[in-house]
Amino acid sequence: MLKPTVGPILGHTTTHHARIFLRGDLQNNALVFAGIRYRRRGEESWSKGAFAKLEPMRDMSDVIALNDLAADTDYEYQAGWFSPMNPAHTVDSVQELPLQWPRPIHRLRTRSSEANRPRAYIVGSCRYLRMTAGVPSMPHLGDRIFASISRLAEQAKLPISALLMTGDQIYVDDLNIIAPDREFKEILQKYRAAFSQPHIAKLMASLPTYMILDDHEIEDNWPANKHKTDEHLYRNATKAYELYQASHSPAHTLSANGQLNKQLDKYWYPFTDGDIEWFVTDSRTRRNLSATDRRILDTDQEQALCDWLIHSQARVKFVVTSVMFYPDRKRLGDDAWQAFPEQRLRLLETIRTHRIKNVVFISGDVHGSLCSRLTHSEDPDFEVHTIVSSPLCNSKLLPYAKASTFILNQPLARTAAGDYRHELTGRVISQDNFAHLVVEGDRIEVNYHDRDGKLLQSSSIKLR
Missing domain, CATH: 3.60.21.70 (Alkaline phosphatase D (PhoD))
Structure with missing residues (x-):
């Protein structure tokens, strides 16, 4: 996998949800997918990857939503993009590929559910x-x-x-x-x-x-x-x-x-x-x-x-x-x-x-x-x-x-x-x-x- 050409950009974030924008690039008319995986800070194992198919009409960019997160919690995530060799791949099938994720690790923190905190x-x-x-x-x-x-x-x-x-x-x-x-x-x-x-x-x-x-x-x-x-x-x-x-x-x-x-x-x-x-x-x-x-x-x-x-x-x-x-x-x-x-x-x-x-x-x-x-x-x-x-x-x-x-x-x-x-x-x-x-x-x-x-x-x- 390659590092995003733009992003990742962490967008709207709630107690349990986060939106992350990233852009890949064209690869000689081949399929291109973007992916994100995450884990709670301090844990060793990563989540299953969340993927999106990138399209030229969207400038090879997309936003991936992470759901079912825990409130007031620090997470780490990795983001990247790639072009699989098999042109028949889908967003579901690429989850099974043995991918090498980009090295940079980014952090996000979900919002607190405590209403009156500063x-x-x-x-x-x-x-x-x-x-x-x-x-x-x-x-x-x-x-x-x-x-x-x-x-x-x-x-x-x-x-x-x-x-x-x-x-x-x-x-x-x-x-x-x-x-x-x-x-x-x-x-x-x-x-x-x-x-x-x-x-x-x-x-x-x-x-x-x-x-x-x-x-x-x-x-x-x-x-x-x-x-x-x-x-x-x-x-x-x-x-x-x-x-x-x-x-x-x-x-x-x-x-x-x-x-x-x-x-x-x-x-x-x-x-x-x-x-x-x-x-x-x-x-x-x-x-x-x-x-x-x-x-x-x-x-x-x-x-x-x-x-x-x-x-x-x-x-x-x-x-x-x-x-x-x-x-x-x-x-x-x-x-x-x-x-x-x-x-x-x-x-x-x-x-x-x-x-x-x-x-x-x-x-x-x-x-x-x-x-x-x-x-x-x-x-x-x-x-x-x-x-x-x-x-x-x-x-x-x-x-x-x-x-x-x-x-x-x-x-x-x-x-x-x-x-x-x-x-x-x-x-x-x-x-x-x-x-x-x-x-x-x-x-x-x-x-x-x-x-x-x-x-x-x-x-x-x-x-x-």
Whole structure:
């Protein structure tokens, strides 16, 4: 067996289930299979292998689901791919082959079933990796920060539950002015290069990774900048996104046999980690820009989000939106929630009128990081927070956000029932960074680190 050409990437993980993405390669039109075997850490014998047949239409990649795992348990696993000599082999028959598995051993830990134990997460967005003629240009710059995240994950007293990548994991449009990438093959090359750099590959092999797309997975400021000829680009970009990012996410349901249902009808998804719940929105591909019904989330998604907010019993509710929920920008705000004020107000009013506690919006996009608190002039029980983490690696062509980038001296919204007012709870960070969130006791600690892992700033959100 050979090592995966991309991956393994550990995706959605629960108390008893884990999804692992990996890619092989073409072998002269021969059959190709990918496989995973695992064992509890400390045991000698491996499980029977779990296999998938790899197809060119999926770029020789697939996701293998491991089921019936034990909660709160460390596992080791090996992953690889091969082409059997007998062309009649099936996923079932290759289980009997005497395979020599690749030497690397990866680790995963299932979630704890203990509801109220402390949890920690890594959040980041906007990882720029320039490609020139299909080859990454100075890839170590875009990979450096993931080495720092790995060190933090290895040294932290509290295990990291998940890595949340909230948009712009790749830049399809990095050379838009000179030579825009529009073809499926070109976009796939970017994913392969971005996800196979050594530090990010090591990190994603052992830390459950959840992703959602933003505009640069398609085109800058999509769909406002969409042209009539862009349908071809959109189909190719979303197909590649589905293979490399959505494939290992909770957006895919499980079929009766415990494997993933390949059909995908939406990109947004919720998931649960003890008494913490996440709702990862698709704030990019379901937009309606018509003057009569402007929406950043489609009707079904908005309804699902509101129902989740109202009925969830989670102590903390994290809502991921790749573009900023608030504060608003002085310029270029037409790409974020600022341009959809009616829908934003509906969500805020839902939270306020139903007296929902401990809602935190997580976002990226702006190439600057900050924490902000939102209150209501006439309702002392209302409080919502936002945590912004961006970028993981900036381009020299793009500026960092600063405090002066945002509208901070006026209410976010005025209503007959009162004003929604916000304030920064720390300084705006204008450099490459990632956020380390720790939910423990009666607070959320938000720790921002630079690309070398140095602590830049800590903020605290008191839970109610």
